[in-house]
Amino acid sequence: TAAYRGLLHAYKAYLPLTDRTPLLTLHEGNTPLIHAPRLSDALGVTLHLKFEGLNPTGSFKDRGMVMAVAKAVEDGATSLICASTGNTSAAAAAYATRAGLRCVVLVPDGNIALGKLAQAVAYGAEIIAVRGNFDDALTLVRDIAATEPIALVNSVNPYRLEGQKTAAFEVVDQLGRAPDILALPVGNAGNISAYHKGFREYHTHGKISRLPRLWGVQAAGAAPLALGLSHVAQPETIATAIRIGNPASAHLAREAVRDTNGLFEAVTDDEILHAYRLLAREGVFCEPASATPVAGLLKLKAQGNLDAGQHVVAVLTGNGLKDPGTALKANAVEPLVVDATLSAVLSVIRG
Numbered sequence: 365t366a367a368y369r370g371l372l373h374a375y376k377a378y379l380p381l382t383d384r385t386p387l388l389t390l391h392e393g394n395t396p397l398i399h400a401p402r403l404s405d406a407l408g409v410t411l412h413l414k415f416e417g418l419n420p421t422g423s424f425k426d427r428g429m430v431m432a433v434a435k436a437v438e439d440g441a442t443s444l445i446c447a448s449t450g451n452t453s454a455a456a457a458a459y460a461t462r463a464g465l466r467c468v469v470l471v472p473d474g475n476i477a478l479g480k481l482a483q484a485v486a487y488g489a490e491i492i493a494v495r496g497n498f499d500d501a502l503t504l505v506r507d508i509a510a511t512e513p514i515a516l517v518n519s520v521n522p523y524r525l526e527g528q529k530t531a532a533f534e535v536v537d538q539l540g541r542a543p544d545i546l547a548l549p550v551g552n553a554g555n556i557s558a559y560h561k562g563f564r565e566y567h568t569h570g571k572i573s574r575l576p577r578l579w580g581v582q583a584a585g586a587a588p589l590a591l592g593l594s595h596v597a598q599p600e601t602i603a604t605a606i607r608i609g610n611p612a613s614a615h616l617a618r619e620a621v622r623d624t625n626g627l628f629e630a631v632t633d634d635e636i637l638h639a640y641r642l643l644a645r646e647g648v649f650c651e652p653a654s655a656t657p658v659a660g661l662l663k664l665k666a667q668g669n670l671d672a673g674q675h676v677v678a679v680l681t682g683n684g685l686k687d688p689g690t691a692l693k694a695n696a697v698e699p700l701v702v703d704a705t706l707s708a709v710l711s712v713i714r715g
């Protein structure tokens with residue numbers, strides 16, 4: 365088989381490319397769909413994990429960013445800007461430097477996981493930490509992009525959703541069918557809207573006969589969609605990636621759930637951390653926000669709302685290495701420090 369040449373090349377028939385769009389790539393996409401045998405048993409379904417943490421910058425954001433940055437280059441942009449809880453900024457910084465563009469990122473001061481900040485620094489982005497949350501930062505960058513010659517690459521940029529919809533294509537191509545349910549975390553609500561678009565397009569092209577039900581899972585302290593609220597003023601959750609109170613694509617997300625007979629659910633930080641540990645013990649280490657769909661599935665199963673025997677896909681949006689601090693805290697395990705002698709190490713191993 366031919367070598368993989370990146371997302372824009374792989375799905376060019378479905379993407380808004382012209383002969384002037386650069387086929388930018390860091391080999392994003394083409395992520396594995398991993399069977400989860402223990403969680404499948406626990407849930408009474410066939411569960412696969414779409415592990416988006418294996419993208420080049422460690423999250424699904426690379427799919428949308430490669431498309432948005434390629435179009436920004438095509439349109440002659442020289443600078444990019446975004447607000448981010450961390451992953452968008454890492455992806456923007458990587459693709460911007462790859463394309464030779466300036467990149468400015470606004471992050472909520474004190475509420476971004478260490479690995480994500482390290483990435484933005486390493487890729488050479490200009491980082492502005494604002495005393496406020498993601499919603500404040502997004503309002504600022506939207507205002508700035510309206511007056512300054514700088515391209516906005518948050519998911520309000522339609523090219524972001526175009527790139528991200530390719531994950532829906534991959535799920536179908538890998539599973540050989542549409543799943544019955546696709547569960548994923550919801551923060552700013554771009555990704556659920558992108559999956560909906562992707563599944564709809566595959567349906568139109570006759571690749572699937574019906575749409576998977578989309579189950580959008582939010583953190584309880586940042587769950588306007590699950591709670592039926594217009595917004596949450598002070599969002600709070602350990603899953604900092606989705607610590608968002610006013611999702612920009614709320615309208616598209618509601619339409620995605622309505623159109624697919626899906627649902628929104630909220631899970632507590634304890635439920636998120638429980639699912640996070642179970643996933644790691646399955647051998648798949650994702651970041652806390654990415655465990656929310658599995659927490660949601662466990663909750664709905666416990667309530668009797670997950671029918672047995674279905675094909676379910678949970679999207680694990682980001683890599684566990686993004687947030688080493690939470691990993692160490694959530695497992696409450698300290699490495700044992702001993703002398704570098706055979707007897708000291710053996711005495712620990714033998715108990």
Ligand code: F0G
Nearest residue numbers: 448449451452551552553554555681682
């Ligand atoms: N999972 C992870 C790991 C994320 O980083 C995000 C969003 C989501 C889920 C939710 O996706 O916003 O499309 O509903 N992160 C954004 C960022 C906000 O700035 O990196 P969504």
